Amino acid sequence: MAKGAKEVLVEGGIPNSAITCLYGLNFMKDSLKQFLEYDDSDEELAYYIRMNAEWNEESFIKMQQLVRKVMEDYSDEDYYYKPFVYYCVEIIRIIIGTISHEAFCSGRWPEGFTRESYRDFLDERIEQLKLIQKDFIRTL
Numbered sequence: 001m002a003k004g005a006k007e008v009l010v011e012g013g014i015p016n017s018a019i020t021c022l023y024g025l026n027f028m029k030d031s032l033k034q035f036l037e038y039d040d041s042d043e044e045l046a047y048y049i050r051m052n053a054e055w056n057e058e059s060f061i062k063m064q065q066l067v068r069k070v071m072e073d074y075s076d077e078d079y080y081y082k083p084f085v086y087y088c089v090e091i092i093r094i095i096i097g098t099i100s101h102e103a104f105c106s107g108r109w110p111e112g113f114t115r116e117s118y119r120d121f122l123d124e125r126i127e128q129l130k131l132i133q134k135d136f137i138r139t140l
Helices: 016-023 030-039 045-052 057-073 082-100 115-139
Strands: none
Touching: 030 057, 030 082, 045 057, 045 082, 057 082, 057 115, 082 115
């Protein structure tokens, strides 16, 4: 803490700087902060799919960009933040599993698609998701 600065106490009398240090907010790069905000939002892809039972291309693109930016920003680091690792390994696996089921596109599909073309579209997204996972594993 800077000389002469006053420590701000938060609930329970814990210094604000201890909270910041505990969660590593001072040490997080902007890309990771943006990813964590996305991960905690209603637009996060796995959450969106689970709640709406449909694909969200905008969310997919945003997730892809954020994950790749974090990997790029942390490429010279010895570690990743645990929630990011969990997302890249487990949440992407869950997304793949969910959209792989035939039932995911059996009842309805977006306008402009047939059932077969929507399945092909989802298969392409599955390959892209697998590539993200492979690229993440290669950075370890």
